[in-house]
Amino acid sequence: MAPRAIIDFHTHPWLPDQLAPHTVEFIRSISQALRDHGDRLSEPAYAVSVLRDQGVRNAVLLPEHCPRSSGNVRTETVVEFCAASDGFFVPFASVDPNSDPDPAGLMRRYVEDGVAGLKLYPSYQHYYPNDRRVYPVYEICRDAGIPVLFHIGSSVIPDTRMKYCDPIHLHDIAVDFPDLVVVMAHGGRGWWYDACAFLAAHQPNFHIDVTGLPPARLTALFPDLERLSHKVVFGSDWPAMPKSPRANADAIANLGLSREAVQRILYDNAAALLRLDRSAPPIPHPLVDGGH
Numbered sequence: 081m082a083p084r085a086i087i088d089f090h091t092h093p094w095l096p097d098q099l100a101p102h103t104v105e106f107i108r109s110i111s112q113a114l115r116d117h118g119d120r121l122s123e124p125a126y127a128v129s130v131l132r133d134q135g136v137r138n139a140v141l142l143p144e145h146c147p148r149s150s151g152n153v154r155t156e157t158v159v160e161f162c163a164a165s166d167g168f169f170v171p172f173a174s175v176d177p178n179s180d181p182d183p184a185g186l187m188r189r190y191v192e193d194g195v196a197g198l199k200l201y202p203s204y205q206h207y208y209p210n211d212r213r214v215y216p217v218y219e220i221c222r223d224a225g226i227p228v229l230f231h232i233g234s235s236v237i238p239d240t241r242m243k244y245c246d247p248i249h250l251h252d253i254a255v256d257f258p259d260l261v262v263v264m265a266h267g268g269r270g271w272w273y274d275a276c277a278f279l280a281a282h283q284p285n286f287h288i289d290v291t292g293l294p295p296a297r298l299t300a301l302f303p304d305l306e307r308l309s310h311k312v313v314f315g316s317d318w319p320a321m322p323k324s325p326r327a328n329a330d331a332i333a334n335l336g337l338s339r340e341a342v343q344r345i346l347y348d349n350a351a352a353l354l355r356l357d358r359s360a361p362p363i364p365h366p367l368v369d370g371g372h
């Protein structure tokens with residue numbers, strides 16, 4: 081049976097010389113993809129072939145613009161990597177109000193360069209999401225109709241300051257930018273599952289990206305996952321993950337959710353947020369179609 085089509089809303093380019101040494105060490109220690117493929121993952125075409133073989137249709141590719149903590153993979157590098165990927169990787173930008181003198185000017189340029197979203201790392205870049213210095217950047221994203229993906233949850237990166245991730249600070253954005261599309265990466269990992277689920281349920285433009293959460297435990301972490309399924313996107317952190325996007329997607333398909341909910345989480349919601357083609361072939365369902 082053909083594998084389920086997936087959109088992976090959260091991947092990173094493997095560019096070890098642009099990551100902090102502890103980030104590289106951590107990724108090497110957990111990544112099955114690096115054990116299987118080594119540093120060839122740094123070649124865009126090779127990375128595409130590895131992910132396409134797993135049924136991934138498109139993948140969001142994220143910068144790691146956190147010079148004081150995890151690394152410094154800049155947006156320009158991500159845009160270049162995506163341009164060499166035959167339309168497979170979808171570029172997101174990142175800006176840092178603490179090290180970029182003009183984050184809004186930078187963001188305006190990245191939108192012109194065709195980025196499909198913005199990734200912010202409050203706990204690695206050290207500011208609250210409702211910091212007024214970032215508001216002009218949100219205005220640009222809102223006006224361009226592109227989502228802002230926040231890292232919201234625990235992390236092993238040294239000099240992480242968890243206070244900046246507290247979802248209470250996202251609520252100001254919901255009030256001040258009701259039309260801004262927000263995605264909470266890691267769904268509040270470790271600390272704030274309920275707060276993220278509450279925001280996704282009650283704020284029309286708030287979503288959860290399940291990256292970095294054990295897929296088999298998602299219904300334990302989010303008891304309302306079926307009802308929330310129109311607000312949840314699949315992501316993997318590839319190649320920084322112990323298994324594979326395919327294995328995680330299959331685990332989600334086996335949670336006992338409805339066929340429609342699985343299709344929304346693995347494909348449709350991300351396609352809508354990224355304005356990609358939504359006419360993917362229907363996803364086989366383990367209960368309806370007898371496994372995979």
Ligand SMILES: [Zn+2]
Nearest residue numbers: 090092291317
């Ligand atoms: Zn990530």
